[in-house]
């Protein structure tokens with residue numbers, strides 16, 4: 001008997017986040033850089049699981065007989081990337097209308113809606129999601145499964161990149177260069193950038209979490225995204241009582257999509 005498998009792709013501004021569902025089980029996940037138009041065209045012309053596994057660099061030893069063409073469930077916050085997938089034969093594009101949250105505004109990012117839905121069904125409502133991706137976003141939902149709003153700022157990598165690219169003398173730093181926090185008052189340029197970016201980011205995160213807990217005392221706070229583990233490590237050193245209550249879960253969006261479309 002064929003297994004009902006599907007590929008889920010979340011297109012973020014830095015990377016693609018993919019998952020393979022076999023029946024209702026989240027079988028494997030990963031992150032890759034955006035695929036080229038020609039690879040996407042090849043997948044659209046021959047959407048076998050084998051071709052998919054090659055494209056997402058996963059070993060080809062799955063114990064299943066997959067569907068053909070393998071369904072693709074897509075959620076994207078990058079319209080130019082979404083456009084490249086329109087020719088895929090078995091495509092389901094997820095939009096805000098698919099997400100059962102109340103009171104979302106029409107331009108809300110689908111990644112934020114899915115992540116807060118995934119956090120609520122996994123960890124309970126109310127919930128605050130902090131997505132530490134290209135942008136860093138806060139997205140809240142209350143115990144009536146209503147969207148409560150949020151905030152958007154440049155993420156860790158983007159803060160370093162903007163300083164490195166938009167100034168004449170500052171080096172381009174990457175996140176993760178240091179695991180322990182720098183001195184606040186640094187004596188060289190690289191440390192000064194890291195201090196400025198990291199401490200203001202941590203204070204901002206602390207401020208938003210405390211503001212959330214004033215509205216929803218005891219609520220879960222869940223962090224996700226490419227910089228989530230690093231930021232949690234920093235938070236532990238700066239505000240351990242908050243970090244201890246913070247959940248890191250990098251499957252939120254997949255759980256949200258799985259709950260909505262894979263039944």
Ligand SMILES: Nc1ncnc2c1ncn2[C@@H]1O[C@H](COP(=O)(O)OP(=O)(O)O)[C@@H](O)[C@H]1O
Nearest residue numbers: 012013014015132133134156157175225226227
């Ligand atoms: N292997 C990696 N390649 C690229 N970025 C990474 C990697 N590991 C962690 N990151 C961090 O992930 C962040 C982007 O997060 P991600 O969740 O991929 O973003 P998006 O969902 O916007 O595509 C960057 O700031 C970067 O520091």
Ligand SMILES: CC(C)(COP(=O)(O)O)[C@@H](O)C(=O)NCCC(=O)O
Nearest residue numbers: 012013077107108109133134135152
């Ligand atoms: C805020 C975002 C850029 C975050 O994208 P990401 O960092 O995950 O790539 C994305 O969710 C988006 O384009 N949102 C639309 C605006 C909004 O949510 O209000």
Ligand SMILES: [K+]
Nearest residue numbers: 012111131133
């Ligand atoms: K993201």
